[in-house]
Amino acid sequence: MTERTTCAVVGGGPAGMVLGLLLARAGVEVTVLEKHGDFLRDFRGDTVHASTVRLLDELGLGSRFREIPQSKLETIGFPSPDGDGIVTFGELRRLRAPYNYIAMVPQWDFLDLLADAGAEEPTFTLRMNTEVTGLLRDGERVTGVQYRTRDGVEGELHADLTVACDGRHSLLRDTMSLRPKEFGVPFDVLWFRVPRDEKGGDVSGITGKIDGSNFMVMINRGDYFQNAYFIKKGTDAQVRAEGIERFRERVAAMAPEVADRVDAIESMDEVKMLDVKLNRLHRWHSDGLLLIGDAAHAMSPLGGVGVNVAVQDAVAAARLLAEPLRRKDVRTSHLAAVRRRRWLATAATQRLQRTLQENVVGPLITGERKSFPKALITVMRRLPFMRAVPAYMVGIGLRPEHAPEFARRPDAKAGSRA
Numbered sequence: 001m002t003e004r005t006t007c008a009v010v011g012g013g014p015a016g017m018v019l020g021l022l023l024a025r026a027g028v029e030v031t032v033l034e035k036h037g038d039f040l041r042d043f044r045g046d047t048v049h050a051s052t053v054r055l056l057d058e059l060g061l062g063s064r065f066r067e068i069p070q071s072k073l074e075t076i077g078f079p080s081p082d083g084d085g086i087v088t089f090g091e092l093r094r095l096r097a098p099y100n101y102i103a104m105v106p107q108w109d110f111l112d113l114l115a116d117a118g119a120e121e122p123t124f125t126l127r128m129n130t131e132v133t134g135l136l137r138d139g140e141r142v143t144g145v146q147y148r149t150r151d152g153v154e155g156e157l158h159a160d161l162t163v164a165c166d167g168r169h170s171l172l173r174d175t176m177s178l179r180p181k182e183f184g185v186p187f188d189v190l191w192f193r194v195p196r197d198e199k200g201g202d203v204s205g206i207t208g209k210i211d212g213s214n215f216m217v218m219i220n221r222g223d224y225f226q227n228a229y230f231i232k233k234g235t236d237a238q239v240r241a242e243g244i245e246r247f248r249e250r251v252a253a254m255a256p257e258v259a260d261r262v263d264a265i266e267s268m269d270e271v272k273m274l275d276v277k278l279n280r281l282h283r284w285h286s287d288g289l290l291l292i293g294d295a296a297h298a299m300s301p302l303g304g305v306g307v308n309v310a311v312q313d314a315v316a317a318a319r320l321l322a323e324p325l326r327r328k329d330v331r332t333s334h335l336a337a338v339r340r341r342r343w344l345a346t347a348a349t350q351r352l353q354r355t356l357q358e359n360v361v362g363p364l365i366t367g368e369r370k371s372f373p374k375a376l377i378t379v380m381r382r383l384p385f386m387r388a389v390p391a392y393m394v395g396i397g398l399r400p401e402h403a404p405e406f407a408r409r410p411d412a413k414a415g416s417r418a
Helices: 014-025 050-058 062-066 107-119 171-175 236-241 244-254 256-264 306-326 332-366 374-382 384-395 412-417
Strands: 002-010 030-033 071-073 075-079 086-091 102-104 124-127 130-138 141-149 154-164 187-195 206-211 214-220 224-232 272-274 289-291
Touching (some): 002 014, 002 306, 014 030, 030 130, 050 062, 050 306, 062 412, 071 214, 075 384, 086 374, 107 124, 130 171, 154 171, 154 306, 187 256, 187 332, 214 244, 224 244, 224 332, 244 256
Parallel strands (some): 002 030, 154 289
Antiparallel strands (some): 071 102, 187 224, 187 272, 206 214, 214 224
């Protein structure tokens, strides 16, 4: 089977779906290819940051988004070294309303929302169960992709531009022999859930927990906690070999308030490991091919900003490429412009993540540090207005992107209720 589109987007994650929707609203024929049959994968980035909520409002999707069951995160806290409660490091409530929180929404619901909005555009096509297996080329230029459906049907999709949104293990990046610069990461992350107290009297917001060299972040998801347990890089097999009982003991020691509920973790099969990477390509494009999101720069889970950065990449790409795609005249200079627009914000965010992992998280899990830096704790206690700084960095991010005019729509649901 041989087909054609103007823009082939590989990967139906946040970056791919946002890019597909925005380009379709510009009148560009766009096809998003997703290898899975649905978006139901657990422990993906479930944070919809304040700048992304604002983007959804600009796209006229705000009312639909707010109908999705969600919880709001308004604070980021860590335990005081003197045992005197939790110190608030980030207070999103200090940001300008109504974009002063992080929405915790299952990523599949967020992606379904984007897919439904895309389906309303005549030039948008989403093809599930379609795995990209390789690139098509004409000399040095990428001219589309090869694919295989779940039914085993193989085909070719020719395109003026192919955009790789296929994540940190990008097939298209490997096919082009593009090698990102790797920044060493001393930890991996184990994700798991623990039920919340029905009375709601336990941890709120995002809260760090420390016990010796054990470090965990708890995220309040309403009726349960989504937990990120940081372990030394490469020790996942060792932790699993110790068994579920030992794992429960560690969790209970770090978070005594959920000690009566750790039995809800029935086996280590419920504990998912994230192989943490922090890397960045120097060049995000080749002739006919652009890489954005994790395919161009894998982010650390610190701050949970990976989804937001990927979404901002997609908005910038749509803004800069919509007109060249409409003219069917996409040049490498247009693709290079996307990287130039997003480079500084991406590099600066990664630099902050590296500083945190080198000076805080890394030393915590090796036992070199027993608490968060006392100087920082003192600042946040004495100068509470400073809590807006990390809140802005996490909730809004560096160089947040706004929806281009061609993609904006009135919020039909909001208007119907008025």
